[in-house]
Amino acid sequence: MTDHFIEDKSNKVTVDVEGHDGKVDFNDLKTGGFIKQRQKDLFAVRLRCPGGRLSTDKLVEISKLAHKYSKKSVVHFSFRQSLEILYVDYKDFHELVAELKKIGQEVASCGPRVRVPTACGGCEYNPNGLTDTQAMAKMVDEKFFGTRTPHKFKTCFSGCPIDCARTKEMDYGFQGVVEPVWDEEACTGCTICSEACKEDAIEAHPVSGKPIFDPMKCIYCGDCIRACPTETWKAKRYGHIVRIGGKHGRHPMESVEVCKFLPDEKVPDAIHKTVEWYNANGKRGERIGNTLKRVGLTHYLDYMEPVFKSGSPADWVVPAQGVKKD
Amino acid sequence: MTEETKANASLDLRGVVCPINFVKAKLKLDMLETGEVLELMLDSGEPIQNVPKSIKEEGHKILEVKKLDGYFSLKVQKG
Structure with missing residues (x-):
């Protein structure tokens, strides 16, 4: 087509x-x-x-x-x-x-405006899902669909780091994450978390079997929480990684991460303000990724600060947890 | 781990790939009464990454985990 x-x-x-x-x-x-x-x-x-x-x-x-x-x-x-x-x-x-x-069915939209959001199954029924992507997509569609922008503006929601909705190639994408916290008291040293972690962020202590957690490797998928038999790994908070400026097409661009753990209730604000910024700074026919390149990411981040401060800055990492290596 | 829990049944799933291993575990658990314990043997790698998550999500409780040579032994209580 x-x-x-x-x-x-x-x-x-x-x-x-x-x-x-x-x-x-x-x-x-x-x-x-x-x-x-x-x-x-x-x-x-x-x-x-x-x-x-x-x-x-x-x-x-x-x-x-x-x-x-x-x-x-x-x-x-x-x-x-x-x-x-x-x-x-x-x-x-x-x-x-x-x-x-x-029958209650609307026709979609093309052209330079906020498009119909896409989403994976999300936490409603997908075992990997961390966020209710379907509810978010519905909300964004109701609130923002058809809003005029300098060029097309595509949004999407992925429920976990597998990122089936492809937030990395979207004008504005939200990917579900969970921050894990570990409770030493409840830990039996069973080592399942270190096996379950596909990122090698958890190593089992050779003697006690308790986790040694490397925050630099964690991608917040929650596999440790799901696998832990004793609820030793728990969810501290759920949220979205926010990515901006990606696109596919003739000249694909990868998006950049601008916020981590943005809570659900701040998603509408994030989109509202981003569209506002885009409309104020974007040239006609320019995707937001190119506007960011031209105007500068800092300019955008300054503008978004009131919203993004309810999450964590993009370079934030979870504190190291678990037992000491030696 | 403290003292060992006695298992009512045992299932060796070594060499059984995902998700067949989980399906087999599930069928075995279906045959047990609530509160009874199934001992499972699972390979390292994918099986141990996936099966315990699914067992938990089905409402069962993992009582014990033992890491053995290249595989794991789990005691699962039917929920």
Whole structure:
């Protein structure tokens, strides 16, 4: 699927649409998820599915509409988890949108604005999940979807350091983390944590078996907490690593980490202020990663300080824990 | 570890890969009564990284862990 949304064509066409007075403003389409196809008059209609989650009831209804309006009876799962109804004649837009509305399904958005957030399954049902990514995606979609920005602004939520939602290549990404704390009294020296840690951040003491923890290696996945039979490793706090300025495309960029352990309730503030900063500093057609390069990360961090101070600075590390090496 | 807990059943999962080892442990635990103890033998590496987490998440209690030569012996109490 090409991403030729009909932006800036500034043309208005008159078409025969039954029951309407026949005006389709192509400029209006850019705010909606109508994506021009190679085939004449045909468009892909991108639905708004934050986090890629749909109720089965809705899916059945969407399926009926796709069957009715897709000239080829096909849908496509977009790379950002939204369902696209392919081969829709633009003369059917009004009717399709009205029918979608009836079942509570909105159309997504293209162009220079906050896009539908993506998310993994999160802590609701994924055993690795540390944050409720689905709830966060829903919240961000409700609060920020469609907000104008200098260029597209993609957000995502990963529930753990495996980072399936790819926060490292997102304009603004949130990845779940947990800070582990160890309680010597309850520890039996069973060594399971040192086995469970895939980062070699925990070494078992050769005699007592108790953990020797290297904070520099910890990526806050919580495997030690999950594996510990005696609840000796506990969660001190959950939060998000915040990453900014990543993108894929022709010239991929890796995002930079700007905050650790940002609590759930600060996520809306972080997005709000970041969009504010982007709109104040970004040039038209410039992704936020490039704005950061041009204006400077420090400028952004200064602006974000009131929000990010509720987390930890990006270079923060958990204190060393466990028994001494010798 | 203090004195050893007596096991009601034993299952040697050495050489059994993930997640089959967990499924086998789960099936064995299903046959026990709540409070009874299953002794499990698990290889180092992936099995010991994954199986104890899953056992805990299913609501069972790991009472004892012994590190032996290249493998682990666990005592699991059915929850």
